[in-house]
Amino acid sequence: MSENTIKQIYSLSRENRENKYGHSSYLVWFTGLSGSGKSTLANALEKKLFQQEKHTYVLDGDNIRQGINRDLDFSEKGRSENLRRIAEISKLFIDAGIITLAAFISPLEKDRERIKEIVGNKNIVEVYVETSLQTCEKRDVKGLYKKARKGEIHNFTGIDSPYQTPKNPDFVINTEENTIEEATQKLLTYLNKKFSTS
Ligand SMILES: Nc1ncnc2c1ncn2[C@@H]1O[C@H](COP(=O)(O)OS(=O)(=O)O)[C@@H](OP(=O)(O)O)[C@H]1O
Numbered sequence: 313m314s315e316n317t318i319k320q321i322y323s324l325s326r327e328n329r330e331n332k333y334g335h336s337s338y339l340v341w342f343t344g345l346s347g348s349g350k351s352t353l354a355n356a357l358e359k360k361l362f363q364q365e366k367h368t369y370v371l372d373g374d375n376i377r378q379g380i381n382r383d384l385d386f387s388e389k390g391r392s393e394n395l396r397r398i399a400e401i402s403k404l405f406i407d408a409g410i411i412t413l414a415a416f417i418s419p420l421e422k423d424r425e426r427i428k429e430i431v432g433n434k435n436i437v438e439v440y441v442e443t444s445l446q447t448c449e450k451r452d453v454k455g456l457y458k459k460a461r462k463g464e465i466h467n468f469t470g471i472d473s474p475y476q477t478p479k480n481p482d483f484v485i486n487t488e489e490n491t492i493e494e495a496t497q498k499l500l501t502y503l504n505k506k507f508s509t510s
């Protein structure tokens with residue numbers, strides 16, 4: 313409960329940090345099916361930003377769910393709370409001056425809208441990693457689709473749990489038409505233009 317808490321003002325602001333680091337801070341939110349390429353692209357993009365001396369960090373579904381969100385399942389409620397917490401964490405990272413790359417399936421429009429409300433529309437770029445279920449299932453990086461088809465995993469996104477295609481993403485990258493390098497370069501160009509500090 314937050315009713316008896318009072319917001320504290322920090323002595324250093326986000327602006328102080330952005331000025332020191334020489335770049336804006338923002339959140340790149342990757343959404344897409346399991347195996348669509350979210351983690352691959354978030355990591356490849358981070359490397360490029362890092363090489364440009366930017367301060368960055370990747371938040372990834374699998375890792376977060378083994379730590380801070382280990383109490384949450386893959387029901388609609390569990391996913392929603394998972395994403396709410398990640399949005400709050402991302403907000404702190406943005407305040408810390410860091411370019412944050414978040415890779416989460418985030419299957420429902422209502423949860424993606426809430427993420428934007430939490431971090432503020434101007435601070436987030438929603439990237440839809442567009443890859444067909446057929447291709448994701450063919451890749452089956454972790455063998456999870458096979459398990460889901462056999463009924464060994466339930467509520468698996470795309471099989472027996474929904475994925476709603478984003479209505480109005482800021483950026484769409486199709487990984488069947490773009491190589492990892494092409495996709496990363498296109499995204500980098502877009503971000504550097506959108507958040508140029510000059
Ligand atoms: N039932 C079910 N459905 C979907 N995914 C599952 C499930 N069970 C485990 N996994 C693994 O968890 C990763 C997705 O976690 P997320 O936190 O990104 O999911 S969500 O945004 O809360 O929907 C997902 O990682 P990615 O493949 O990187 O997307 C899977 O490895």
Ligand SMILES: Nc1ncnc2c1ncn2[C@@H]1O[C@H](COP(=O)(O)OP(=O)(O)O)[C@@H](O)[C@H]1O
Pocket residue numbers: 344345346347348349350351352353415451453486487488490491492495
């Ligand atoms: N153009 C591409 N973009 C991203 N990933 C690709 C591409 N082509 C092939 N892949 C492969 O697809 C897989 C995507 O897995 P991953 O990044 O873990 O997806 P997700 O995080 O969405 O579950 C990786 O094995 C990656 O090498």
